Amino acid sequence: MKTQIDYKKELEAASKGMIMIHDPKLLIKLIVRTIVHKVQVRHAGMILHDPNKNSYVLKISRGQTGVKVPADFARFDNNNPIIKLFTQNEFKSLINHRNAILTEDINKLIFGETLLDPQNGAKDLLQQVMSQMQMLNTVACVPAYYQDKLLAILLLGLKNDGNRFEQEELNFFGALASDAAMAIRNAQLFEDLKKEAEKNRDLFLRTTIVLASTIEAKDKYTHGHTERVTNFSLAIARQMVANGSANFPPKFFESLYIAGLLHDIGKIAIPESILNKTGKLTEEEFHIMKQHTLRGVEILKPLSEFKDSLEGVKYHHERYDGKGYPEGLKGEGLPIIAAIIAVADTFDAMTSDRPYRKALTKAAAIEEIKKNIGVQFHPKPARALVELFEQGKL
């Protein structure tokens, strides 16, 4: 006895949720797998419209007997015979009655009693379609349209039971192909938009790096300082999470990254004569120099939604004992993002050569940091830095 398939139910089951899958590759795999498994054909594939290139691509071929081609390998332009057959009005009468073209149809059309219009090259085209279908190991091509536009062609191999396709089955495939094509298009649009969002984010971050680099173009003592402070800061924050002294959300690391890059941006507004002075600064010069924290916040005002990052810029010269600037914040009143940068900034300054003194060794700098835990430095980031040193990670 022949087992009957409830096509309506199968279609609903197969289509349901397709729209929620936004990974085009995964979606196409699922759709073709559904066809192969549920509908019992030896293999199935899909030719999909690529709106970016206005051509068609063989996306996947799956099953025991399908032609194995790498994804996106085979492209079909509008002159491809199969595409022509399904898109050009003069040929539509050849397929209208079945919503599909089968190799058996082609044989009947070429060798049968119905006379083909000799004017429009239908016979030639059908012979070309036949040879393409044989190449693709396909016995039925089922088109899917949306608003008269050919979105996809489903390619079917022989049925597992060796029987011919029935009209009910072809109608089912047509509906499935159409749902599938729209879901795939939807997923592709989704992917495009996601890529655009990521690209724009990357652009923002790269512009931030450019912005940070302007300080180094001015201040000859800071070569590489910005990058090192950023890296030390991120390492300290990770270590604070690792040793259980803090629990930062992923967004914090982004804020810290931006704050690290831009912590000294206000120096752009400090006169070069002070910035690059080799000797000790006078009291007045130091007073001007200290303004770089607030000038930084001023410069970054257009990015004020990065509240945490701006706090890092503003308060990275505050001290745990309240003797820092610009506000003399104290103890736990100090934003942790600023406390982290303060440790990273001081450590990098101590371990870098300056014209008026040689760099300390890392070990000596760590000793200095240790002595100042709870005095100049917030204990949590300072201890994290010491741990990183002890673990050989600095």
Add this chain to the structure above:
Amino acid sequence: MKTQIDYKKELEAASKGMIMIHDPKLLIKLIVRTIVHKVQVRHAGMILHDPNKNSYVLKISRGQTGVKVPADFARFDNNNPIIKLFTQNEFKSLINHRNAILTEDINKLIFGETLLDPQNGAKDLLQQVMSQMQMLNTVACVPAYYQDKLLAILLLGLKNDGNRFEQEELNFFGALASDAAMAIRNAQLFEDLKKEAEKNRDLFLRTTIVLASTIEAKDKYTHGHTERVTNFSLAIARQMVANGSANFPPKFFESLYIAGLLHDIGKIAIPESILNKTGKLTEEEFHIMKQHTLRGVEILKPLSEFKDSLEGVKYHHERYDGKGYPEGLKGEGLPIIAAIIAVADTFDAMTSDRPYRKALTKAAAIEEIKKNIGVQFHPKPARALVELFEQGKL
């Protein structure tokens, strides 16, 4: 005679293409309109899950008799009786047999022979549901689930013909509500992603503005110069399109905007002593000053995909007669983006006060520009600027 509706066909027609509509508001309108018109109910509405707030929102109510509430006005949390009825397992037996709840069902359940479990408060809940449905002027609530999650509830008013809803109709509404809810969710995700892409783009542009502002923090003579050059450049380009001398794609205006903002960014690397010198520069100082074009390109290397913008930065001191710098490009060999900025830059410099000379009037500056058309300036942007002046648009 009662007209029969082919529900399967209606469902296909209504669902088809929903996935291609990515504006949630439009999509919801279309769906509710479809229900009201095709299915002949007096009004319909939809309560939709809002994943961002983990609650439900009455999105729209449409028809002759529906409760008129502003979109997003009515929120339903998880304690709302209707939401509870469709989400809590202990109440599911109350609706299982019909895939919906109707006021007539509730009356039967409360006053009928079936005994309600007195333990779980079903009776109380049903009474609350009834009063909510009366408030919403609804006789049937049809839930839509995706992977066991309540996505939406379709609210139906009375049928136009006054008859009761039949089970076949309710099944149809259930399938439609489910397709609709997924399409709406899809559209919402799309909108979120689009907003994110736009937000990130905006962030990039604002960071570019911050970057541009760093020059003004250094160079005291350029206050407002960057912004004015950018605006003049855009006006010139628009005028070139208006007078038919050029045909720029939209992307060009973005490149020009960025190039205008950043054309002098390389000055950040020029010593303040030269940048802010009040007297005439020595030959050597001028040699250093001229490097700002190439230093600009160097600083902007991380943004090298903005090829046009970088050409604007690099070549905005080239002259049409080939006597400019850094490369002495000549005539049509000059990138048009740079030629535009050159005109805008010179015009703004001439009409601004400098310590060693007073500003020219606009008319005098325009005379200077005119004299130099085809000499210092590319004729197309120079003529466009003259036209803007003559039209009183400067």
